[in-house]
Amino acid sequence: MRSPMAPEPHELSTRARIRAAAIDRFARDGFGVGVRAIADDAGVSAASVIKTFGSKEALRAACDAYVFRTVREAKRDVLAEPGAPGAFLGQLARIDEYRPLVGYVLRSIQDGGPHAAEFVDHMVADALEYIAEGVAAGTIVPSRDEEARARYLMGAVFGAIMLDGLRPGAAANPGDGMLRAIEHTALPALELMTEGFLTDRALLDTYLEYMPDPPEGGGDTA
Template sequence: MTASDLSTAARIRDAAIEVFGDQGFAVGVRAIAAAAGVSPGLVNHHFGSKEGLRAVCDDRVLELIRDKKVQTITAENVGKGMLAALAEVEEYGPLVAYMVRSLQAGGPLAASLFEHMVSDADAYIQAGVETGTIKPSRDPAARARYLMLLNVGATVLWMQMREQRGEKRDYRKAIRELTEELTPPALEFYTQGLLTDPSLLETVLPPKPEK
């Protein structure tokens, strides 16, 4: 592909992320082409089909989320990094909208997206462990899956309830409201924990014997 082709493909992909997030995956190729300022034939030329385009959008959403998480978690001053991420959270409105729409749609692509999110979380949390900003886990993979179920599930439910109340579909505004509502209790939970007695953990999940 030439540089021009790559630029056109990236423009279509980025427009598709926004259109899918705003209108769902039943939207036609013509709407995506119009948003990208190209012909429907050019969309099919680059991606083969709407399903092919969606797979590329999945990869891009995962990439952007993963890169930002790694940057924040491994920052020399993790608190400052998190504050910076919170300050620009509206930028991630289209990505959150896309994720919500995908998981609501269900099916193999939604399941694949979630499994990739879990795998990425496992990797960037481990990066935080290695830099000393996150405590190690007795079962890193299980922790990553739990956190994704907790955070992604809460996001999908919060967004769905917002839509059911008839509020305007503005995902940049919505992600700001979600962040302001959930960040304080989440930070308390993450930094201070919940239970004062650790004996339950020792009973359910004993420490692994040292080799």
């Protein structure tokens, strides 16, 4: 499996190197960082960054697109393909390679504003695609409201990492605390996803009766 930060074969190495440097620098220092700092990290001139991408805004858009694609592919490998446990172990073995991408996602969400909202909407749309593939493959239970579930799961995952960053001694870079956050959250998250939390569905049935127009579907029936 290709490293998430490695250049793709069809891309120019300079473009891929600048993009990787930008993702890492934006994750560490935020989106106010200057083009010169990114250029220095990539080993090119600031003029080369602008020549390659056109503008800092276009560079950020390219970073967004790359992060969306990489997250989507990684999730699809684990959730929608046969032999998912093996793929999951493979992802765990390479988890540190995802540090800049996770930091970039967290920084994008923390940045707030219209761009953050669009960023989250795009990630939800991607999540709906690979969740649907998982449902079709029989690896994921269907939901009565797939979009609501996707947003909840995204909030749970990234919210947990952000909360872990509030612990004493947490790293300033959102991505640097990722390994520690995963150590603290992976077990309870996987327990909830695979074994559930409540021993019966009484609360769900009560809530569905309370709803004026409850959605149909879900993983089972009453």
